[in-house]
Amino acid sequence: MTIPAPRESSEDVVLRLTDVVKTFPGVRALDGVQLEVRAGEVHCLLGQNGAGKSTLIKTLAGVHHADGGEITWLGEPFAPATPQAAMRAGIATIYQELDLVDDLSIAENAFLGHEQTRFGFTKRRSTASRTKEILTRLGHGEIPPRQAVRSLPAAGKQIVSMARALSHDAKLIVMDEPSAVLAHDEVENLFRIIRELTAENIAVIYISHRLEEIREIGDRVTVLKDGRTTAANLPARTTPTRDLVSKMTGRTIEYVFPPRRTLEEKPPLLVVDGLTREHEFADVSLTVAPGEIVGIAGLVGSGRSELLETIFGARRPDSGTITLDGKRIRSLGTAVRKGMGMAPEERKSQALLLDEPIYKNMTLSSFSGFARAGFTDAAGERKAAERTADQLELRPRDVMRPVRTLSGGNQQKVVVGRWLLGDTRLLLLDEPTRGVDVGARAELYQVIQGLAENGVGVLLVSSEVPEVLGLSDRVLVMREGRMIREAPADQIDEDTVLDLVMAGSLMEGEPA
Amino acid sequence: TSNTPENNAQVNTNTDASANPNAAPGQKVVIGFSAPAADHGWIAAITNNAKAQAAAYPDVEFKPVEAGADAAAQRAAISTLISQKPTVIVMLPHDGKELNSAGIEAMAAGIPVINLDRAFPSMAAYRLQIKGDNFGMGLAAGNYIAQQLKAKGVSAPIIGEIPGIDSLELTQERSEGFKNALAAHGFKVANRRPAEFTADSGQAAATALLQALPKMDALWNHDDDQGIGVLAAIKQANRSEFFMVGGAGSKQAIDAISADNSVLKATVTYSPSMASSAITLARLIGQGKGMSDLVELQVPKEITLASETITKDNASQYAKLGF
Amino acid sequence: MITETAPPEVQKRSQRRHIDDNVIRNLGLVGVLILLIVVGIITKPDLYSDPTWVKNNFLTILQQASAIGVVTVGMTFVIIGGGIDLSVGAIIALAGVWATTLATQSYGAAGMIFTALVVGICVGLVNGVLISYGKLVPFIATLAMLVAARGLAAQISGKQTQVSANTTINDIASTKLLGIPLLVWILALVVAAGWVLLNRTTFGRRTVAVGGNPEAARLAGINIKRHTLLLYALSGLCCGIAAIMLTSQATSAQAAMANLYELDAIAAAIIGGTLLSGGRGTIIGALFGVLVFSTITNLFAINNLSTEVQNMVKGGIIVLAVLIQQFRFRSVTQLLKR
Amino acid sequence: MITETAPPEVQKRSQRRHIDDNVIRNLGLVGVLILLIVVGIITKPDLYSDPTWVKNNFLTILQQASAIGVVTVGMTFVIIGGGIDLSVGAIIALAGVWATTLATQSYGAAGMIFTALVVGICVGLVNGVLISYGKLVPFIATLAMLVAARGLAAQISGKQTQVSANTTINDIASTKLLGIPLLVWILALVVAAGWVLLNRTTFGRRTVAVGGNPEAARLAGINIKRHTLLLYALSGLCCGIAAIMLTSQATSAQAAMANLYELDAIAAAIIGGTLLSGGRGTIIGALFGVLVFSTITNLFAINNLSTEVQNMVKGGIIVLAVLIQQFRFRSVTQLLKR
Numbered sequence A: 001m002t003i004p005a006p007r008e009s010s011e012d013v014v015l016r017l018t019d020v021v022k023t024f025p026g027v028r029a030l031d032g033v034q035l036e037v038r039a040g041e042v043h044c045l046l047g048q049n050g051a052g053k054s055t056l057i058k059t060l061a062g063v064h065h066a067d068g069g070e071i072t073w074l075g076e077p078f079a080p081a082t083p084q085a086a087m088r089a090g091i092a093t094i095y096q097e098l099d100l101v102d103d104l105s106i107a108e109n110a111f112l113g114h115e116q117t118r119f120g121f122t123k124r125r126s127t128a129s130r131t132k133e134i135l136t137r138l139g140h141g142e143i144p145p146r147q148a149v150r151s152l153p154a155a156g157k158q159i160v161s162m163a164r165a166l167s168h169d170a171k172l173i174v175m176d177e178p179s180a181v182l183a184h185d186e187v188e189n190l191f192r193i194i195r196e197l198t199a200e201n202i203a204v205i206y207i208s209h210r211l212e213e214i215r216e217i218g219d220r221v222t223v224l225k226d227g228r229t230t231a232a233n234l235p236a237r238t239t240p241t242r243d244l245v246s247k248m249t250g251r252t253i254e255y256v257f258p259p260r261r262t263l264e265e266k267p268p269l270l271v272v273d274g275l276t277r278e279h280e281f282a283d284v285s286l287t288v289a290p291g292e293i294v295g296i297a298g299l300v301g302s303g304r305s306e307l308l309e310t311i312f313g314a315r316r317p318d319s320g321t322i323t324l325d326g327k328r329i330r331s332l333g334t335a336v337r338k339g340m341g342m343a344p345e346e347r348k349s350q351a352l353l354l355d356e357p358i359y360k361n362m363t364l365s366s367f368s369g370f371a372r373a374g375f376t377d378a379a380g381e382r383k384a385a386e387r388t389a390d391q392l393e394l395r396p397r398d399v400m401r402p403v404r405t406l407s408g409g410n411q412q413k414v415v416v417g418r419w420l421l422g423d424t425r426l427l428l429l430d431e432p433t434r435g436v437d438v439g440a441r442a443e444l445y446q447v448i449q450g451l452a453e454n455g456v457g458v459l460l461v462s463s464e465v466p467e468v469l470g471l472s473d474r475v476l477v478m479r480e481g482r483m484i485r486e487a488p489a490d491q492i493d494e495d496t497v498l499d500l501v502m503a504g505s506l507m508e509g510e511p512a
Numbered sequence B: 001t002s003n004t005p006e007n008n009a010q011v012n013t014n015t016d017a018s019a020n021p022n023a024a025p026g027q028k029v030v031i032g033f034s035a036p037a038a039d040h041g042w043i044a045a046i047t048n049n050a051k052a053q054a055a056a057y058p059d060v061e062f063k064p065v066e067a068g069a070d071a072a073a074q075r076a077a078i079s080t081l082i083s084q085k086p087t088v089i090v091m092l093p094h095d096g097k098e099l100n101s102a103g104i105e106a107m108a109a110g111i112p113v114i115n116l117d118r119a120f121p122s123m124a125a126y127r128l129q130i131k132g133d134n135f136g137m138g139l140a141a142g143n144y145i146a147q148q149l150k151a152k153g154v155s156a157p158i159i160g161e162i163p164g165i166d167s168l169e170l171t172q173e174r175s176e177g178f179k180n181a182l183a184a185h186g187f188k189v190a191n192r193r194p195a196e197f198t199a200d201s202g203q204a205a206a207t208a209l210l211q212a213l214p215k216m217d218a219l220w221n222h223d224d225d226q227g228i229g230v231l232a233a234i235k236q237a238n239r240s241e242f243f244m245v246g247g248a249g250s251k252q253a254i255d256a257i258s259a260d261n262s263v264l265k266a267t268v269t270y271s272p273s274m275a276s277s278a279i280t281l282a283r284l285i286g287q288g289k290g291m292s293d294l295v296e297l298q299v300p301k302e303i304t305l306a307s308e309t310i311t312k313d314n315a316s317q318y319a320k321l322g323f
Numbered sequence C, D: 001m002i003t004e005t006a007p008p009e010v011q012k013r014s015q016r017r018h019i020d021d022n023v024i025r026n027l028g029l030v031g032v033l034i035l036l037i038v039v040g041i042i043t044k045p046d047l048y049s050d051p052t053w054v055k056n057n058f059l060t061i062l063q064q065a066s067a068i069g070v071v072t073v074g075m076t077f078v079i080i081g082g083g084i085d086l087s088v089g090a091i092i093a094l095a096g097v098w099a100t101t102l103a104t105q106s107y108g109a110a111g112m113i114f115t116a117l118v119v120g121i122c123v124g125l126v127n128g129v130l131i132s133y134g135k136l137v138p139f140i141a142t143l144a145m146l147v148a149a150r151g152l153a154a155q156i157s158g159k160q161t162q163v164s165a166n167t168t169i170n171d172i173a174s175t176k177l178l179g180i181p182l183l184v185w186i187l188a189l190v191v192a193a194g195w196v197l198l199n200r201t202t203f204g205r206r207t208v209a210v211g212g213n214p215e216a217a218r219l220a221g222i223n224i225k226r227h228t229l230l231l232y233a234l235s236g237l238c239c240g241i242a243a244i245m246l247t248s249q250a251t252s253a254q255a256a257m258a259n260l261y262e263l264d265a266i267a268a269a270i271i272g273g274t275l276l277s278g279g280r281g282t283i284i285g286a287l288f289g290v291l292v293f294s295t296i297t298n299l300f301a302i303n304n305l306s307t308e309v310q311n312m313v314k315g316g317i318i319v320l321a322v323l324i325q326q327f328r329f330r331s332v333t334q335l336l337k338r
């Protein structure tokens, strides 16, 4: 594999990695990485789930220690022993898994590990005011620094993570999938901040699975595959998607949605009528027909997750009814028995038993079905799981592996696969492609469509408007807990949805 | 009780063969010994006394086995001991009823068992039973208190009681005896706060009791070791309107009684010297001898020590017997 | 219908790997056991030179482990399911005392056994209700039960040691089947049943799910409240069985019996590889954990160590056992991965 | 530089909410305390009609809570930091016994206090090393220490109750300052210091981080191992202080002292709102937890309840206390959310 040599050996290169290797027991996570980052640029890292992006940045951050290769930072050899050393050297990191302490305040989180103190006592006032400054800079001056992080939604937490990175006097800020939990407008806000940073000659390493973002904010792209650099310093705006994807996956996958099918009219499978939960959503009515994919678009915090969970019976509605196939759903137990399934928003905390093998995770809701007289049928479960793994192109296909060892995208497939095993007739999907790489994403789309073709109704929540539009037959737009618009997917476009979602107030009179 | 090393007066040193023919060295006796792990002074004294008494006889080999933390552990220890075939076994069981079967097992194996302090219910489980009189101890305490109060002319006295570990049967027996003695005089216990035979638990129980009874006339504390804490609590609460009776007869308590500078005016004995006697008698049983002052050729089957009442007047006599 | 796909090499290897975590942990414990026995042989060669004694000693160790072993099986389920049961000792006492009241004894052995089991299950159910429906932290709910059940046991027994006059019950402890004590058979049976229940039934699968990730279990349609309830009832049942075993061994029961069994059972389960935070654990590991403790006790007994030295050494051995286990665990895993 | 674009609302309601969680929890406990006192007044109106008695009773409750209160402060730190310390009672015994040997007593009060504190800290450090560097589960490491330290204490004391002949030490328990017992002042001091340490210092904030999200703490550059070590040393220090307090109260020390303090301290911390899984807890809550227990004991004493009834009722009260707390907690939170 030939790697294009750096085009210029200018002095403004702040970070250079040569042949960096990092092995975990049994896994060679980094297997010869080359990377070159210049001051003031946004350098994007691209790669499939499990390619080694997070491992790479953790090596830079002093969390992991490289087993081989060379790192130069500001012209000096660099091997940070601890996260603190890296931070002191001027490298701040926003980690992929939110790294906040729920019971500390926002200000305390921002300055955790480098607290402002006098004789060991925390200087609370100045910590709070400095945090406030940073939050204001981040466009969120309204967040009170003394509030506990626990009370923030995911997007708010992401902002605190950014505030923490900015609380250091950094020359390089590494961002590992910062946009994964952000809504469209929040991403714009993030980009504004990144531009301010680079204007100050601060370098940014930006990781995302969303190619459009890389086009918009990135300067150069380095692609990782299986722990190796397969392409370095590609121009972010002009490199054709086809090339990027093939460098990442070794294949050419079209990052497109499967062709739309024609739906036959059928009586609805799911009927939701006047569903309300105080402070979350109000008076939501919707239907899903067999074989139909209904997408819900909306901002983060608009109450979509809560709506799905309520439909699934995991939360009790204040009022309204849920009917599946003419039968009222009043509890989660009946929902599952009647053929409803849900892939929740937070894979790790809501869906997976990370230390259990893949097949047991897949059969988590159906193992009783395999069992005879209460005795489980492990072989049967394994076979079925293997079939599903094939169907989903799960990698690795080995269903005995603990789920923990899978990359994010593949973990998501396991969650979806769970509901392919029973006879699921209605599938609720909450952000099914969050953190999932381009290749896996395309596969998931195929699977979802395949399900629909087999008559399964799908209710999909996604913060990515193109995904909602591309995948759904019908689109619902939700804002502040209310359905404000419903339209067939081919009669609504991205701009309209975004307008509805954000400047929604202008549309108040619009029919739902 | 005290951390002062000293000579042990609880041991029978009358081993001069000229004066006492039983003391003449005889055939060798291996005495297996098992008592619960010491968690307070009295039990510690039991083990120490047994050991010291055995050492006083040249013809005795002392084989102690640790009885561990509970009845199950002691059963296991006894099994091990039986397999080693000692001449006799001296056993202070965790609980007489729970170890009854162990006694039977040893007797069946041809090893005479000396049941110390906590009684086996079955006569077949022991050759000799030597124990203190728990009921009698309560009785003695109750009688002393009643007499004193009568003498003072108190008609409706407020009497407190601080027993030891309340779930033990021996505690129940003591309290029963106490209750009976008081009832004979028309008195009753106003408040009863159990401790755990330890000084800190004694302090806590006494503090609670003193709080519950703002005025008190008499107090019986079952155990002198926990009494250290009880006395401390009384002092801390600045109380002195009542008198107190102890239990067991520790050195510390006897000294305090003779000094007469605290509320402690008496203690009723339950002496760990019974362990020394048990060893002496075990030796005789092992050698097939009787007690020389008695006509009988063999040691009797049951001996119950009388609970004596130590007061200022006779304290000097008991001073050396305090443990 | 059944298609036989040739499994790829990778699969075989990793299949072994996953299972091996537990196996290696257990191997570590077996190593500790062997070490303890070797120390026994070195310190007491005379005893160990007698084959009959060795056999008997082995059975004694097992027998001493039997009641606490049964309790530990129940405890392991509760912990894997994300809970903890501090009341096991108290439940045993209550069940034992209740089964040996004169009234109960008048119904004979069957009545006594029935009573012990029912009392155990019922107390377990109360724990379960408090925890799953009352939303009490398991630690607090079962601590409250510990206190209350011992109180009730003292009340029922009048703080007396209640002697069992029932020879059938008393004989359980002395009966042997095929040369092996009945109590050991009971332990074997409970361990086997526990193993099957955990590894081969839907109940076991739910237990792992509920303890490993309650939210995921709930969203997969598992009724976690009911399951939690059942787990505590199961632990209560094990206590009921243990109550009969202990009553038979002591031919009596009393309110203070099975003192601190909760600590022993929890410790054995954890040493056996059960995660205190739930979601992972093995029955065989728990059994080994119990055996380690009962072998330590045996070693002390044959060497007649004084209690205080015993305790000091025991603390050291526990630490050592876990360290050995960890050491083997890591290094062997590394080796296998190569 | 700072551009003020209209920010999207990521953040909406109730910044009061978090602080209130704790305050409300504590209010619940205050409610329970008041309830207990009211029951006392109803059942013993004669006693409660005497103001001097009421004052004394109040001080007695505090005084009896003082040693266990100090231990609970240390325990709360350990639990918030994601651990548990089962050895507190044993450390107290060892520190107490060591401080009252004849040799130590010959160095006078200062020597005794110094010894108790140093023993406490050292044992705590051993716990900490085993847990953070030896990677032992805290439950197992401190359980092993429980056993070993009590063994060592028995060895040192020769299983005797060691009487303190030092009047300075013995007087601590009977001294009053401004009408309030010195022991209560010590408790107040430790609680205040604990509160400041937890809420106003980096040490405290890092404790929350280490227990709440160890990975995040590590990524923030906190030395988790060293911090864990310090937490156990802190708990050991609290035990050393408590050892002196108890020794002074009982004018003696022995190997069995402070029996089961571990359970009491853990229970008080949890009832006070500390999460057993770490990351959350309050010192004030822990204090209230201790006070609830010591008030219950007081209520039982003035009503002369028998041990067995006491225990049964106590179990019930614990459950009730937590339920009341939960109830208030939920409903008030709901109110605030409106």
Ligand SMILES: Nc1ncnc2c1ncn2[C@@H]1O[C@H](COP(=O)(O)OP(=O)(O)OP(=O)(O)O)[C@@H](O)[C@H]1O
Pocket (backbone or CB within 6 Å): A024, A025, A027, A028, A029, A047, A048, A049, A050, A051, A052, A053, A054, A055, A056, A096, A405, A406, A407, A408, A409, A435, A437
């Ligand atoms: N601590 C660890 N121990 C063992 N294996 C690890 C560890 N961390 C990462 N890995 C493995 O290293 C490989 C690279 O993982 P990494 O998290 O760097 O991928 P990534 O490119 O960030 O993926 P994603 O896009 O899903 O975040 C994966 O196979 C992963 O399973």
Ligand SMILES: Nc1ncnc2c1ncn2[C@@H]1O[C@H](COP(=O)(O)OP(=O)(O)OP(=O)(O)O)[C@@H](O)[C@H]1O
Pocket (backbone or CB within 6 Å): A151, A152, A153, A154, A156, A279, A280, A298, A299, A300, A301, A302, A303, A304, A305, A306, A345, A431, A461, A462, A463, D010, D011, D012, D013
């Ligand atoms: N600042 C805040 N403080 C407390 N709760 C908040 C705050 N912001 C939002 N929430 C809560 O978050 C919930 C909605 O958040 P959530 O992000 O899950 O919505 P969503 O529409 O499902 O978005 P997504 O699909 O991205 O998950 C609401 O119930 C709201 O009460």
Ligand SMILES: O[C@@H]1[C@@H](O)[C@H](O)OC[C@H]1O
Pocket (backbone or CB within 6 Å): B040, B042, B043, B117, B164, B170, B197, B222, B223, B224, B247, B248, B270
């Ligand atoms: O342990 C008990 C002891 O403390 C008490 O004083 O006397 C009887 C003993 O069994």
Ligand SMILES: [Mg+2]
Pocket (backbone or CB within 6 Å): A053, A054, A055, A096, A176
């Ligand atoms: Mg990653």
Ligand SMILES: [Mg+2]
Pocket (backbone or CB within 6 Å): A301, A304, A305, A306, A345
């Ligand atoms: Mg959501």
